[in-house]
Amino acid sequence: MKRANLVAGIVLVGLVIVTALVSLLWTPYDPVRVDPTAVLAPPGADHVLGTDGFGIDVLSRLMVSARTCVLVGLISVGIAAVIGVPLGIVAGQRGGWLSELIMRGSDILYAFPALLLAILLAAALGASTVTAMTAxxxxxxxxxxRVTRASTLQVMSQDYVLAARASGTPPVTIAVRHILPNVAPVVGVQASVAFGIAILAEAALSYLGLATPPPTPTWGRMLRDAQTYLFSHPALAVWPGLAIGIAVLGCNLLGDGLRDLLDPRLKEVR
Structure with a gap:
């Protein structure tokens, strides 16, 4: 049971990823095809989850939305890791005024949440998937x-790193050979948590019309479209909301499981 969170996280995240991959090759119906004869059709043999107010198959839209969700999560987390990890290593390795500069810059950036950045970028560049991923x-x-700097400071205090510094090993070599492999587990845990946050943020931005434009379906836009039928057909809001919940819960459980597995301080004492 110690790894129950990890297994559950892998299953839920895997479900989202598999759905996204399957949507590349097959969906029950065209996810953007309007069918006036099947408006608000109930779940049945023809449409497993029914249709929306435009007669579009809900299951097909959910599957294609998973693809957008995974893409935004991967790219946005990749951007954050590529920029944040080197900055954290430099801040922890060099220290002094450079570390303070990087950390204070991070504090300033915290004052601009993804939603505000997306609004600024959308005003300048227009609402798009790239805007959402960048923001x-x-x-x-x-x-x-921050997490990389904290882990780097721990690694820098180890004897083998002190020996490498005393022998004249260049800082870049120390960072690549000693620091990066040791901070990788922490970065992996942070990446899994950030993936869930990115999914939630993308849904919020799509709901506000600041992310992927129509006709490409997204879970956030499906929620917004379902507002009109919230009392007459509440299932239209339940399905995308459930999909978002499963994806975010899976990422959080995966992060908790990886932390329990990789952090020696949390291992059970036998």
């Missing part, structure tokens, strides 16, 4: 920088 990625950089 979420940049807003997540401080989290990666």
């Amino acid at each position: 979420i990625g940049v807003a997540t950089v401080p989290a990666f920088a």
Whole structure:
């Protein structure tokens, strides 16, 4: 039972990823095809989860939305990791005024959440998937920088790193050979948690019309479209909400499971 969170997280995240991959090759119906003869059709043999107010198959929209969700999560977390991890290593390795500069810059960036950055970028560049990915990625950089710096400071205090520094090993070599492999587990845990946050942020941005534009379906837009039928057909809001909940819960459980597995301080004493 010690790894129950990890297994549950892998299953839920795997379900989302498999759904996204399957949608590349097959969906029950065209996810953007309007069928006036099947408006608000109930779940049945023809439409497993029914249709929306435009007669579009709900299951097909959910499957394609998973693809957008995974894409935004991967790219935004990649942006945050590529920028935040090196900054955290430099801050922890060098120290002094440079570390203070990086950390204070992270504090300033925390004042600009993903939603605000997306609004600014949408005003300048227009609402798009790239806008959402960039805003979420940049807003997540401080989290990666902070956890990486904390782990780097721990590694820098180890005897083998002190010996490497005393022998004249260049800082870049120390960072690549000693620091990066040791901070990788912490970064992996942070990445899994950040993936869930990115999914939730993308849904919020899509709900506000600041992310992927129509006709490409997203879970956030499906929630917004379901508002009109919230009391007459509440299932239209339940399905995308459930999909978002499963994806975020899976990422959080995966992060908790990885932390329990990789952090020696949390291992059970035998």
